[in-house]
Amino acid sequence: MARRKKVYEGKAKILYEGPEPGTLIQYFKDEGAPGPSSEESAAAEGKGVLNNRLSEFFMAGLNAIGVPTHFIRRINMREQLVREAEIIPLQVVVRNFAAGDLSNRLGIPEGTPLPRPIVEYYYKDPRLNLPLVSEEHIIAFGWASQQDLDDIIALALRVNDFLSGVMLGVGTRLADFRLEIGRIWDGDFMRLIVADEISADSCRLWDLRRPEGAPASEPGPMADVYSELARRLGVLPSNVTHATKPTLIN
Template sequence: MARRKKVYEGKAKILYEGPEPGTLIQYFKDDGAPPVAVAPAANEGKGVLNNRLSEFFMSGLNTIGVPTHFIRRINMREQLVRMAEIIPLEVVVRNFAAGDLTNRLGIPEGTPLPRPIVEYYFKDDKLGTPLVSEEHIIAFNWANQQDLDDMIALALRVNDFLSGVMMGVGIRLADFRLELGRVWEGEFMRLIVADEISPDSCRLWDMRMTEGPDGTIPDPGPLHDVYTELARRLGVMPSNVTHTTKPSLIN
């Protein structure tokens, strides 16, 4: 078997040259950066589950007309994707106050927001992926105003889709992050959803909470064993895979 050329390696994925021009093979590793220390063995199977979950979400978005880089799943850990010029921003959509938003503005965690809020973070691990404004984005030529308008529209469509899917299986989508890329089709450029959609990039709260001794039902909390439980509820659980770590949360 011919050795494939590695294009990029991150915390959770490796990208290899694809079999055809303009394609890549995206390999999902078990590695990542969970918010708490876990034993190395606890990561076993995470990449397999994220591959299946991202396939499920990306395929669904393609079906409803939201363009993504996903072409097809190759095997348990790999999928064929379109090559795209990645915009150096993380686009975060927030439906409920949590994490960094709670810390910055003092809004109690779990508070429903009056509308989905879209934020931008500059992708630079050395700088801690800082929050940036539209003025920064345009001034530094990371994207133009038309790009930003398209990014917001795309992010909100993804939010509608994901929120509905999660709600249908008893999960609240508090917030999530996207990476977007540019592809050229002839003389025209379009934005597409790239990278992945998985528990690594979503904050998910379980709405199926057990009734307490006093008869009250607690507020939604983090989904237990999020990778396995989400795959099970969505019906995409591969056989002989378990996973017990927590997801990487959005700031």
């Protein structure tokens, strides 16, 4: 078997050249990726397998409702075949409830519902610890155009509607999540797609199924979020070991 050429390796995934031009193989590691303002990471045996299944579930669901993603198909327990895309150097964060960094910056108590979903942008440069940036920064430095930003917001809000509904249906609240957006070309036509992954690593999830005696109005973090979310969504593989909690968006 020919040795595959590695294209990129991050904290949570490895990208290899795909079998055909314009494709990549995305391999999910057990290590974690930190949130926009966190230097922590999570590592748990079997986490990559679960995140592969979860990302497949969410990406395939988005494809089915007409939200374009890079996902083509799952290859095996840890790998997906995806479309190659030029990644815009932004982490796009959608917030439904105050938590983490937003609570700290603005003094809003954690758990407060926001008046509407808020979309934030973080510049993807690990040396700078992913700083929060404005649309003015993004346009001025050429990371994306105004039309790109309009399309990114539209994509992010559609993803938010989909994920929020799916999570609520299995007793889970989506407080916030992060996305990466990529550009692909069909001839001379460019369009934006959802890329990277959507998994327990990229979402802040609160459990609405509270233990007996706990106030229903005070949801808390989901215990063992990888396997529990996979179990609730019906995608839990039978041979995956216990995994612990992920690093969430701060």
